[in-house]
Amino acid sequence: xxxxxxxxxxxxxxxxxxxxxxxxxxxxxxxxxxxxxxxxxxxxxxxxxxxxxxxxxxxxxxxxxxxxxxxxxxxxxxxxxxxxxxxxxxxxxxxxxxxxxxxxxxxxxxxxxxxxxxxxxxxxxxxxxxxxxxxxxxxxxxxxxxxxxxxxxxxxxxxxxxxxxxxxxxxxxxxxxxxxxxxxxxxxxxxxxxxxxxxxxxxxxxxxxxxxxxxxxxxxxxxxxxxxxxxxxxxxxxxxxxxxxxxxxxxxxxxxxxxxxxxxxxxxxxxxxxxxxxxxxxxxxxxxxxxxxxxxxxxxxxxxxxxxxxxxxxxxxxxxxxxxxxxxxxxxxxxxxxxxxxxxxxxxxxxxxxxxxxxxxxxxxxxxxxxxxxxxxxxxxxxxxxxxxxxxxxxxxxxxxx
Numbered sequence: 359x360x361x362x363x364x365x366x367x368x369x370x371x372x373x374x375x376x377x378x379x380x381x382x383x384x385x386x387x388x389x390x391x392x393x394x395x396x397x398x399x400x401x402x403x404x405x406x407x408x409x410x411x412x413x414x415x416x417x418x419x420x421x422x423x424x425x426x427x428x429x430x431x432x433x434x435x436x437x438x439x440x441x442x443x444x445x446x447x448x449x450x451x452x453x454x455x456x457x458x459x460x461x462x463x464x465x466x467x468x469x470x471x472x473x474x475x476x477x478x479x480x481x482x483x484x485x486x487x488x489x490x491x492x493x494x495x496x497x498x499x500x501x502x503x504x505x506x507x508x509x510x511x512x513x514x515x516x517x518x519x520x521x522x523x524x525x526x527x528x529x530x531x532x533x534x535x536x537x538x539x540x541x542x543x544x545x546x547x548x549x550x551x552x553x554x555x556x557x558x559x560x561x562x563x564x565x566x567x568x569x570x571x572x573x574x575x576x577x578x579x580x581x582x583x584x585x586x587x588x589x590x591x592x593x594x595x596x597x598x599x600x601x602x603x604x605x606x607x608x609x610x611x612x613x614x615x616x617x618x619x620x621x622x623x624x625x626x627x628x629x630x631x632x633x634x635x636x637x638x639x640x641x642x643x644x645x646x647x648x649x650x651x652x653x654x655x656x657x658x659x660x661x662x663x664x665x666x667x668x669x670x671x672x673x674x675x676x677x678x679x680x681x682x683x684x685x686x687x688x689x690x691x692x693x694x695x696x697x698x699x700x701x702x703x704x705x706x707x708x709x710x711x712x713x714x715x716x717x718x719x720x721x722x723x724x725x726x727x728x729x730x731x732x733x734x735x736x737x738x739x740x741x742x743x744x745x746x747x748x749x750x751x752x753x754x755x756x757x758x759x760x
Contacts, residue, residue, distance in 0.1 A: 362541050362728075364510060364735040365502040366433070366661075370465030373433035374509040376661045376735040378500055379404045379686050380493045381438045382486070383426050385454045387412060389441040392479060396439075396486040402494040404686050406653070408751045411452045418755045419451040423460075424631040425753050428657025430461040430468070431633075434686045436497035437467030439489055441482065444474045467493055502737070508542030508637060510735060512662045513655030513687075514618050515549055517648055520670030520695060522714060524614020526723075527666045527694025530710035532620035533724020534731065535639065539622050544637050546628075546655055547619050548644035550580050551591065555609030556616045560624065560641065569627040576627070576643045602671040618666055630754050631657040645754035652684035653751045662734055664690045667706070669698030678705040682742040683749055690740045692727065707740050 366374040380403045382393040387410025397405035406429055411419050430438040438461055442454035450456065454470045461468045469489055476482040514535070516528055535545040553560060557577040561570035584591035625638035631654050634640045642658055644651050652663045663684040669676075682689050693699050696711035708730045712718035718726075734740055 362507050362732065363504055364507065364732050365737070366505050366509065366735065367436070367500050368503055368505070369433055373659070374503075374505045374661075375433035375435070376510075376737070377434040377686065377688065378402070378436050378497045379434055380490055380497060381406065381430055381435045381686060382490065383430065383438060383440045383457065385426075385440055385442040385452050385457055386410065386448050388443070389473070392441055392473075392483055392486065395483050396490055399487050400490040400494060402497060403490050406685050406751060408753055411449055413759045414755065416449075416451065418753075418757070419449050421630055421755060422753050423451045423457060425654060425657050425751075427457060427460045428631045428633070428659070429653065429686055430457075431464050432656050432659060432686050433661050434656075435466065436500065437493040438469070439486060439493070440468070440470045441486065442470060442472050444472050467496070469493075506542060507538060507732075510538065510662075511544040511546070511634070511660050512538065512664065512731060513546040513548070513642075513652075513658065513660035514664045514666060515547075515646070515648070515651040515655070516552075516615050516618055516666040516668070517646070518667050518669045518672065519611050519614060520668035521614075522670070522693070522695040522698075522711075523666065523668040524617055525694065526710050526713040526720075527668060527692065528614055528618040529720050530694055530713060530723040530727055531618045531664065531666050531692065533720050534727040535618070535620040536622055537724060537728045538731075539620070539638055542637055544634055544640070545620070546634070546640050546642050546658055546660055548642045548651055548655065549615065549646040550576050550643050551646050552612050552615040553577050554581055554591065554612055555607070556612040560616060560619065563619075564624045564627065566626075569624065572627045573624075573641060628658065630654060633659045643754075645752075647752055649683050649749055649752040650754055652687070652689050654754060656684045656687040660684075660687055662690065662731060663687050664692055664731075667691055667693045667695070667698055667702070669693060669695050669702065672698055672701050674701050675704065676702055678702055678742075682745065682747065683751055685748065685751065688734050688740040689742050690731070690734060691742065705741050707734070
């Protein structure tokens, strides 16, 4: 699988997107309702809404602003509208002017709309609709161009882990990741909590010793913070769904989880929402929640995100499409569990279940998965993209709240 390519949208900063969205950012949570009203009215618009900045300390407000700015800088975004109010403009990290300054360096359209200047909430909705429609119209004039896989960055999380996660599902993604990297692409994996018990293995794979030490420190901080609550994280995680599916310890879960990292050296260890500086395999500090991680992977520049699902304890026809939380990046559901593939067939984009019965090798499954990823990059909708619903995003806050 050499000399592979995809067709995407070339941006002024040199990035290449696989989608062509207009993003709405509410700089304060009071603008959430306005952002969602604009999104519901205008095709081609995505809005990011969270619980917001109120009563958060400065480090968490910085994390929230990094998430917002990162999504605006994602290659799938053509342009951004920031909603704000001049009166009681809020915390310095969340000021519209600060967000604008960080976003406009990419050379993409960015507009700030103030509620005060528009005459109130309803008038801001009307103005936002007008501006969003014009940006969407401009975006529609963009054409896809042929690009090498060097311009493609993807991210992955795994969840609802079971035995198949470590045997077929995650290893299949790992093979696809290796192939993408061999073709010059970039892969991010995360979930700091689910490195516990396997962190030493990954630290040894880091190209730089300093990155290995940073990775170990990230894991240590998570476990220490968990113990500060009076509970051992190893008694909380695996979660009940993991246990019901046969996972017995956090170490067992972690050893299966890290197989999604493939076999390549780890080129860098990144902070939350931080972008890679080159190609290859990277680890990003992040929270495992499905309402959190896909969005932060997109904020770190991933044009496509994947959720590798075990799902051994899933009910029939589960409501998985409620967690399409990558906001501006397609979220592909993949699995290595044949029962999950059948139960969730309305949601699963790719299954590597044949690996379990020896019908397909890991190498073949990985190659097929990469082909599917490229097809989605070229414009094929992931199943979750066919539903216009997105849960509230939960940023990876450090806490506590005040």
